[in-house]
Amino acid sequence: MNNNKLIFLDCGSTPLGLYPIVETAEWVEFLVSQNVMTIQLRIKDKPLEHVEQEVINSIAATKGTDARLFINDYWQLAIKHEAYGVHLGQEDLETADLNAIMQAGMRLGISTHCEKEVDRALCVTPSYIAFGPIYHTTSKEMTHAPRGLGHLRHWCDVLDYPVVAIGGIGVDNFEDVLAAGVNGISMISAITLAEDPALIIQKFLSSFV
Numbered sequence: 001m002n003n004n005k006l007i008f009l010d011c012g013s014t015p016l017g018l019y020p021i022v023e024t025a026e027w028v029e030f031l032v033s034q035n036v037m038t039i040q041l042r043i044k045d046k047p048l049e050h051v052e053q054e055v056i057n058s059i060a061a062t063k064g065t066d067a068r069l070f071i072n073d074y075w076q077l078a079i080k081h082e083a084y085g086v087h088l089g090q091e092d093l094e095t096a097d098l099n100a101i102m103q104a105g106m107r108l109g110i111s112t113h114c115e116k117e118v119d120r121a122l123c124v125t126p127s128y129i130a131f132g133p134i135y136h137t138t139s140k141e142m143t144h145a146p147r148g149l150g151h152l153r154h155w156c157d158v159l160d161y162p163v164v165a166i167g168g169i170g171v172d173n174f175e176d177v178l179a180a181g182v183n184g185i186s187m188i189s190a191i192t193l194a195e196d197p198a199l200i201i202q203k204f205l206s207s208f209v
Helices: 025-033 048-062 075-080 098-103 115-121 148-158 174-178 197-207
Strands: 017-022 038-041 068-072 085-088 107-112 128-131 163-165 184-187
Touching (some): 017 025, 048 068, 068 075, 075 085, 174 184, 174 197
Parallel strands (some): 038 068, 128 163
16 A cells, blocks of 8 residues: 555535445435435445446446445446545555555545544545444444444544544434534435435435535
């Protein structure tokens, strides 16, 4: 990882806001139709050909809109098909060509779970830092205990970067997380498993106004 003087573009003056994480282009298209401004496509354990087609279709779904689409992990495909941005976990920082991502004019988000990982993310100038899990989550196997609102508030106060909260956030605790000073809130099951996704999305979106 060559991170010497890497400075990634910011995401503009509009907060990242509601930031759903989904695994299909169909979901991306639906979120765009609901005026969601920030979306992450995260696909795990699928053949590369499948992933590439989903990336192509997801980028196509955002064309002509102001939606910001981040591709999780597959930075080569994101560059190839000119996505808005890339999101990387800590393990991916070792193998990703960060210089290539920056030279492609892409935004970069980095996952963090503790002070050590935040410091590591700050070795570059990312577009945003994701921090969590804030609460217990079953959407992804986590090696870190829930961080809680206290840690979240701390990073929102001290970091000069947009902070995105993630992990176990839903209807019952959304407002508490928002009050911590975050720039965005990521969700998976609170949206994808909702009885009425459109209704819950509009409820969350209205909180950012």
